[in-house]
Every structure is written in C-alpha cells, then in structure tokens.
Amino acid sequence: MEEVEVAKRRCKSVIDQIERLPSSTNITRSSKQTLFKLALSEFNFLSRSSIAHPLSVNIGHLEAVLFVLQHPFISGVSRVCKPIKNGFKSVHVDVVCTFQKNPVWILVSDRNPKYVSWNECRKSKGLKSRVEEVLAAARSCETLRPRKVILFFSHGVGESVRGRLEDEFGALEISLSEFDSCDEVEDGWVNVPSRSFREACVLEISLDFSGNNASSLECVVKDVTFAAEGSNVRGENASVNFGGSFGSIVSQMKLYSMGEPDHLQSDGNLVNFDTTALIALVSGISNGCAEKLLATSEIELRQRFKGNVQFVISQAMSELQNPIHEELRGVFAGKRGIICESVLSEFTELVLMCGGPNEKLRANQLLTCFIVVNDNPSERLMGLPTTRKLALKNKVVFGTGDHWHAPTLTANMAFVRAVSQTGMSLSTIEHRPRALTGD
Incomplete structure (x- = not known):
C-alpha cells in the first residue's frame, strides 16, 4: 500500500538523519544506538505483510525527537528515549541534554492537540499527571538533575492546556528557531528535514533548587x-x-x-x-x-x-x-x-x-x-x-x-x-x- 511505503521512506530518512547528527550534539554512542533500534523496529513493523493498519504511530515521534536534536543550542546529549528511575517508579524522558548551557530534560509530544488531554481520561492518564511525575523525579534526582524541563509539542498545543501549564507549573513559551528547509552539515552533506515543524509549541518549566544560585x-x-x-x-x-x-x-x-x-x-x-x-x-x-x-x-x-x-x-x-x-x-x-x-x-x-x-x-x-x-x-x-x-x-x-x-x-x-x-x-x-x- 502507498501509505505503508511513505511511512517506510520516513523511517529510512530518520535512520539517515541519525547517522548524520551534527557533532555539536556530543551525543553518546548508546543514545544513537537507542534511536537506531527504535527506527529499525518501526521499519520492520511496517515491512510485515500482515499489517492491517498501515500508518505508523511512532515514526512521527522519532522525527520530532531528531528535529530537537539538530537544534544548534542542543549539546551534551547523554540519554534519548529512555526512562529515568525515581525510587520504585520510572518516568520517560525523550532527551537528556544541555540546552543553552543548562542541563535539561525534554519531553516530546507528536500528538494532535485535540487529543492532548489535561486530566485523566479513558485513553490517557493526562498531561497534568505526567508533568507532575517528571517534575517530582527531576527534583529528587541527584546526578541527572536538570535545571529545566522543556515540553516540545510538534503539532502545537491547545490554548486551554497551554494556559493550565502556565498557571499551575509556571511554564513559559520559548522559541526553537525554525531550521531552513535545507541545511549543510559536516562533510558537505545536505540535511533535508522530512517534515515541517512550523506549528510546534515549546514551553519550559524552571526548577528552583536551593543553594544553586x-x-x-x-x-x-x-x-x-x-x-x-x-x-x-x-x-x-x-x-x-x-x-x-x-x-x-x-x-x-x-x-x-x-x-x-x-x-x-x-x-x-x-x-x-x-x-x-x-x-x-x-x-x-x-x-x-x-x-x-x-x-x-x-x-x-x-x-x-x-x-x-x-x-x-x-x-x-x-x-x-x-x-x-x-x-x-x-x-x-x-x-x-x-x-x-x-x-x-x-x-x-x-x-x-x-x-x-x-x-x-x-x-x-x-x-x-x-x-x-x-x-x-x-x-x-x-x-x-x-x-x-x-x-x-x-x-x-x-x-x-x-x-x-x-x-x-x-x-x-x-x-x-x-x-x-x-x-x-x-x-x-x-x-x-x-x-x-x-x-
């Protein structure tokens, strides 16, 4: 089916972008391997002849993660798409890195804004609950402790949810400057993003740690x-x-x-x-x-x-x-x-x-x-x-x-x-x- 082939081409594009991530990210080898495994798993899933529903539910998320990783202010990437333990619980964080010289955790959402719910519902525990869990983990974590948690909504976010994030967590909107459609990277390669992120909304939540001023x-x-x-x-x-x-x-x-x-x-x-x-x-x-x-x-x-x-x-x-x-x-x-x-x-x-x-x-x-x-x-x-x-x-x-x-x-x-x-x-x-x- 044509939709499957389109999704497979997106997977191949993602794999190619992983290989050519800019050296300025200082991404660890294990983080690259994690991205490769996720992209290959998605490609293998799409390659099975028994697929009833052709459209991938994960490739868009990987594209958004890679878009974030290619931003010029991102460096020191030490973890990608892995959980971080908080006592007996674990919280999923998409990127652990340095952004504008500050250690940060980045959460990436590729969901349609219409389906980003604030409170728990039948299909989701709600964004509020997830943010609370991540902030609690961030505050209790010693060695991986970030100074900020960044929320990257690749398709934007509804006004109601944005207002709640601002009122309850002090979130502020920031700009991850849009890349050009074609950027030359190392060794003369040209990077062509597989999709546009012009509708993306980026919010940051600062964590106030005593004694760290x-x-x-x-x-x-x-x-x-x-x-x-x-x-x-x-x-x-x-x-x-x-x-x-x-x-x-x-x-x-x-x-x-x-x-x-x-x-x-x-x-x-x-x-x-x-x-x-x-x-x-x-x-x-x-x-x-x-x-x-x-x-x-x-x-x-x-x-x-x-x-x-x-x-x-x-x-x-x-x-x-x-x-x-x-x-x-x-x-x-x-x-x-x-x-x-x-x-x-x-x-x-x-x-x-x-x-x-x-x-x-x-x-x-x-x-x-x-x-x-x-x-x-x-x-x-x-x-x-x-x-x-x-x-x-x-x-x-x-x-x-x-x-x-x-x-x-x-x-x-x-x-x-x-x-x-x-x-x-x-x-x-x-x-x-x-x-x-x-x-």
Whole structure:
C-alpha cells in the first residue's frame, strides 16, 4: 500500500538523519544506538505483510525527537528515549541534554492537540499527571538533575492546556528557531528535514533548587607571578601588551576590571577553563615553536621529553595543520573567562616546573584576563561516585563550571565521556591538547 511505503521512506530518512547528527550534539554512542533500534523496529513493523493498519504511530515521534536534536543550542546529549528511575517508579524522558548551557530534560509530544488531554481520561492518564511525575523525579534526582524541563509539542498545543501549564507549573513559551528547509552539515552533506515543524509549541518549566544560585558565589582575585624576565603580574588589564596569535585571541575576551563588584553575575557569557585549556594557550607549540620542534634531533627530543616524544611530535604536526589559536578564536569572542582555585594552583605548579621563560611570561599575561572563583562544584556533579575515571579533582573543576552555568573548555575528554556514560548532560567545549615545551 502507498501509505505503508511513505511511512517506510520516513523511517529510512530518520535512520539517515541519525547517522548524520551534527557533532555539536556530543551525543553518546548508546543514545544513537537507542534511536537506531527504535527506527529499525518501526521499519520492520511496517515491512510485515500482515499489517492491517498501515500508518505508523511512532515514526512521527522519532522525527520530532531528531528535529530537537539538530537544534544548534542542543549539546551534551547523554540519554534519548529512555526512562529515568525515581525510587520504585520510572518516568520517560525523550532527551537528556544541555540546552543553552543548562542541563535539561525534554519531553516530546507528536500528538494532535485535540487529543492532548489535561486530566485523566479513558485513553490517557493526562498531561497534568505526567508533568507532575517528571517534575517530582527531576527534583529528587541527584546526578541527572536538570535545571529545566522543556515540553516540545510538534503539532502545537491547545490554548486551554497551554494556559493550565502556565498557571499551575509556571511554564513559559520559548522559541526553537525554525531550521531552513535545507541545511549543510559536516562533510558537505545536505540535511533535508522530512517534515515541517512550523506549528510546534515549546514551553519550559524552571526548577528552583536551593543553594544553586551562581550569582551568590564570591569571586577571589589572586596575584600570581612566575620567575621569568620581564614578567607582568596581575594588574590593570589595559596595561597588558599581548602579541602574536596569543595576543589576538586573548584580546577578544571580555576582561576583568578591578573596579567590578565582588560578586560575578552569570550573564550567559562565561567560559570555565580547566588546566589543559590554559596550558594549550601558553604552550610553545601553540605559539610558533612547532617547526623548530620537528627540526630538532630525536636524541635531543628524548632528553627533553623522555617518553612523551611522540605525543609532543604529534601535537606539533597537528599545530602546523590546524593552529589551535585559530580553532579557539570563536570560543573567546566576547566571553568572560573563569578558573577555579584548583585550576589556578595546578596551572601555577606546572608552569613553574615545566614552563620556559616565554611560556611563563604568557602564563602571567593570561592570568590577568581571568576571574578566579572559589572551588564550588554543583551538587549533581559531586553526587557522582568518585572513581578512577571520575576523579575528585575533575569533579571539582567541571562541577564549578556547572555551578556557574558555564561550559568548560577542556582536552580531558576521558572525564567528559565518563560523565556522559552516567547519563548526565554536561556543557563542555573540546580542544586539542598541547604540552609545555620549555620555550
């Protein structure tokens, strides 16, 4: 039947879109596998010759989920179409991810608005009951706790139901900007959505968790200096003279002013830097020494870098092919950088021990641009068990960024993967690693 063939083509389109989800989603492998299984199950169902009712009841839901996943503000996708346990009960959540730097749960409805009932009826327990269950689970959940629950109605929602959501749960309508009909994605592919979502209605419900207000965290500013000739310690930013690509990229940051209030307000423009990010910025490899390193004899390299020679060589080759300062330029523009006390301590120790005169000078200059905040990790990240892969020091660093609603710039993808495997969504920005060279 023609209707069956149309539905099967929609399934194939969904499978193709799953394969080509943008890398910016950072979707976990298990989440992709879940989507594949659901789409294949639907396709297999439609392929059976004994189908009496040809139209699929699930393919539209998968299309709506994929539409949400392709939105540019979606990242850190850690769970898709799986239940979350709440005591002895489980609640179904369609997407656990980060949206606009906030951890969120997203519920997707592909139902006709006429059949979205508020109270329990013969065929449904009602939207009110479902939202109550999800919010209760969200508030009681520790490690997967979201800051918001988002409701995505792909066909819109009736005025009566919308009014109830606003009055009883404080829901606010937001915009998930409509994608163009054709968008170019990675590797030159063109993504053509299988249907339009112009009628979609998106509502968000904020969860108020005590003790999680980033604006109440007090900042500390410390003077740090390294033993390098001509070094410049923390002072008025206007007096710092940056040079080269290092100066160009750092000059794009919104700098700290000594006249600012003691309390930093989270304005959505914060980026949390871990130690790997700071090292990458000041490393000699990132600042013009890559060719010199590759021209150095293997004997001398082994004397300097011991067993890390291949690691350093690969970084130098990577730098020549794709300079890291250029890669990070967009991350810095108009952003305000923060580092926690643990990162400041570790970075200081590493530069003093392994950095050369120029790297120490750049480190001094770089630290003038950051606000140092107290170690104050979020409860949800500290709620994860401390293991070899989920080390306490990393939970403190990434958790402090999470507490400030700031993505963490890092090369420590082993920790990021370990967190995603727990099902938690974490806002991060990946960069390629760089080492100190003694430059």
